[in-house]
Amino acid sequence: MLIFSRNYGEVLVKLFIVFTFCIPAVFAWAGEMPHPSVVDPSTAKCELCHEELLKGKVHPIVEEGCTNCHEMSKKEGKTVVSLMMEGNDLCTMCHAEMEDVFERSSMHGAVEDCLNCHVPHASETDHLMKATLPDLCMECHDRDELKTRIHKGQPVHATNCILCHDPHGNNRPHMLTGKVQHPPFAESSCEACHRATRTKKARLIVKEPDLCYACHGDLPDKFNGTSIHGPVKEGTCTKCHDPHQSPYPKLLDEKGSNLCFECHKEIKVLVEAKAHSPAKEDCFSCHGVHATGRPHLLLEDMMPEDSIASLCGSCHDLDDLKGKHRGAKMESLDCTGCHNPHGSKDGKLLQTTSVHPVFEDCDNCHTEGTKLMEEDPDLCAMCHDDVAEKASKAKVAHPVMEMGCTNCHTPHVSREAHLFKGPQVEVCGACHSMEYTVYHGVIESVGCQACHEPHGGNGETLLKVAGNGLCLQCHDKEAKVDDILSVQNNDVKRISLDPQKRMGHPILKHPVSGEVFDVNKVKMPKEIKSLGCLSCHNPHGGSSGRLYAANKESYNELCAMCHSK
Numbered sequence: 001m002l003i004f005s006r007n008y009g010e011v012l013v014k015l016f017i018v019f020t021f022c023i024p025a026v027f028a029w030a031g032e033m034p035h036p037s038v039v040d041p042s043t044a045k046c047e048l049c050h051e052e053l054l055k056g057k058v059h060p061i062v063e064e065g066c067t068n069c070h071e072m073s074k075k076e077g078k079t080v081v082s083l084m085m086e087g088n089d090l091c092t093m094c095h096a097e098m099e100d101v102f103e104r105s106s107m108h109g110a111v112e113d114c115l116n117c118h119v120p121h122a123s124e125t126d127h128l129m130k131a132t133l134p135d136l137c138m139e140c141h142d143r144d145e146l147k148t149r150i151h152k153g154q155p156v157h158a159t160n161c162i163l164c165h166d167p168h169g170n171n172r173p174h175m176l177t178g179k180v181q182h183p184p185f186a187e188s189s190c191e192a193c194h195r196a197t198r199t200k201k202a203r204l205i206v207k208e209p210d211l212c213y214a215c216h217g218d219l220p221d222k223f224n225g226t227s228i229h230g231p232v233k234e235g236t237c238t239k240c241h242d243p244h245q246s247p248y249p250k251l252l253d254e255k256g257s258n259l260c261f262e263c264h265k266e267i268k269v270l271v272e273a274k275a276h277s278p279a280k281e282d283c284f285s286c287h288g289v290h291a292t293g294r295p296h297l298l299l300e301d302m303m304p305e306d307s308i309a310s311l312c313g314s315c316h317d318l319d320d321l322k323g324k325h326r327g328a329k330m331e332s333l334d335c336t337g338c339h340n341p342h343g344s345k346d347g348k349l350l351q352t353t354s355v356h357p358v359f360e361d362c363d364n365c366h367t368e369g370t371k372l373m374e375e376d377p378d379l380c381a382m383c384h385d386d387v388a389e390k391a392s393k394a395k396v397a398h399p400v401m402e403m404g405c406t407n408c409h410t411p412h413v414s415r416e417a418h419l420f421k422g423p424q425v426e427v428c429g430a431c432h433s434m435e436y437t438v439y440h441g442v443i444e445s446v447g448c449q450a451c452h453e454p455h456g457g458n459g460e461t462l463l464k465v466a467g468n469g470l471c472l473q474c475h476d477k478e479a480k481v482d483d484i485l486s487v488q489n490n491d492v493k494r495i496s497l498d499p500q501k502r503m504g505h506p507i508l509k510h511p512v513s514g515e516v517f518d519v520n521k522v523k524m525p526k527e528i529k530s531l532g533c534l535s536c537h538n539p540h541g542g543s544s545g546r547l548y549a550a551n552k553e554s555y556n557e558l559c560a561m562c563h564s565k
């Protein structure tokens with residue numbers, strides 16, 4: 001009985017194998033698979049039964065319909081499903097770029113069948129892959145061998161393999177993607193830049209840029225200039241250059257202007273609207289790469305004198321432009337005050353962020369040529385009498401008002417709001433020291449007028465509200481910031497205080513207002529006479545994201561000002 005049971009079990013197993021694998025294989029070899037009978041194959045809704053095949057990111061061709069790849073027909077009264085073409089030929093009907101894959105000198109063996117790596121219907125991973133990277137690659141490749149022998153001890157278990165290798169193959173050794181390769185990378189000298197590591201993170205011998213300068217020792221001297229590119233100043237060479245390989249010259253991450261647009265997205269928008277010809281051709285028509293002797297990385301040979309007009313004059317005839325500008329001395333004008341040098345929605349490349357309404361007709365302010373009807377600020381007061389009246393009645397006057405409105409505003413058009421001559425940090429910084437590593441967020445999002453009366457007011461230092469009340473308008477947990485400023489509530493750091501607003505930050509019993517009193521283990525600096533937000537924070541900026549007072553960079557440093565132990 002035991003013997004019979006064992007043999008019977010073996011028979012069942014063999015029958016299972018035959019019906020599960022062999023018979024379907026015969027049909028598959030013939031390009032056909034049996035299917036339960038359907039009334040009319042042309043109207044069948046496959047997804048109702050095959051829902052499990054459509055989980056995840058669905059293949060676009062599948063979304064259009066199953067009959068793009070499958071054929072359903074009736075044969076001898078039975079329904080038969082077959083593929084329109086067999087193997088990779090079906091895939092290359094859409095993916096024509098893969099037709100020459102077998103002619104490539106360095107071909108990935110897995111491409112013999114697309115289904116070795118890809119799922120035909122839907123997948124939870126990108127590119128319909130059967131598994132995420134690098135796990136998919138490790139189904140065929142030995143992880144330990146890759147790390148020790150091929151990658152010289154560098155991590156591979158947390159790496160996206162296709163960052164360096166073409167997953168299908170190409171005409172370069174090891175299926176590497178880059179036409180240009182960093183010499184140490186090309187020589188497989190990982191140890192030239194990296195330490196061996198046991199973790200998932202690659203380790204450099206020394207940090208950049210010192211690591212880069214070890215070979216490129218002539219570069220630091222070339223990086224001295226009036227204007228230095230941000231990544232160069234930060235010492236982050238890899239923001240623009242790939243340290244291993246690249247399809248582009250100089251190991252750049254992108255080609256031409258596209259590299260610049262990765263950071264300067266606002267300029268890309270303008271160029272795509274109506275571009276200034278040089279900006280459309282290449283940013284490097286006017287700008288240097290690392291450092292130049294002119295502002296904004298402008299090229300000295302394109303800008304022979306330290307004026308924007310000399311830059312524009314390298315292409316445009318300034319004498320010819322005088323007639324279009326009421327005879328103005330073009331050599332002394334800042335052309336970018338009115339025109340955007342990269343592009344604009346306006347046909348004349350005019351700045352469009354804020355336009356003075358009277359700019360539509362020059363005769364609104366000028367008599368003949370560039371001569372004004374009245375001198376500034378009297379001319380401005382002809383329309384802006386409310387501003388002039390408020391300034392005249394203010395208890396605290398803004399001295400710049402006596403100097404003229406055009407000290408802060410341009411009378412025509414501006415890329416900044418409220419016709420400011422430039423970013424507020426620069427405009428206000430011309431008189432007030434505004435050099436910080438980190439700026440108060442409201443200065444960048446709204447401007448100095450968020451807290452100050454710009455033309456004159458009744459509060460000390462032209463503040464709109466005195467003391468902590470000003471800060472708590474935004475930073476109190478109960479404050480509705482969007483009622484005061486055009487800033488979302490979740491963009492502002494909030495604090496919780498007691499009902500009297502006298503304590504509760506940064507810890508529960510810590511006072512935030514009131515006269516200074518002697519407490520055991522607390523020694524207040526002489527300059528702090530009364531506690532307030534400004535005792536611990538600089539309202540404009542600082543060395544850290546928390547804007548700590550006295551340029552303190554950490555919480556501990558700040559607290560040590562009063563708490564010695």
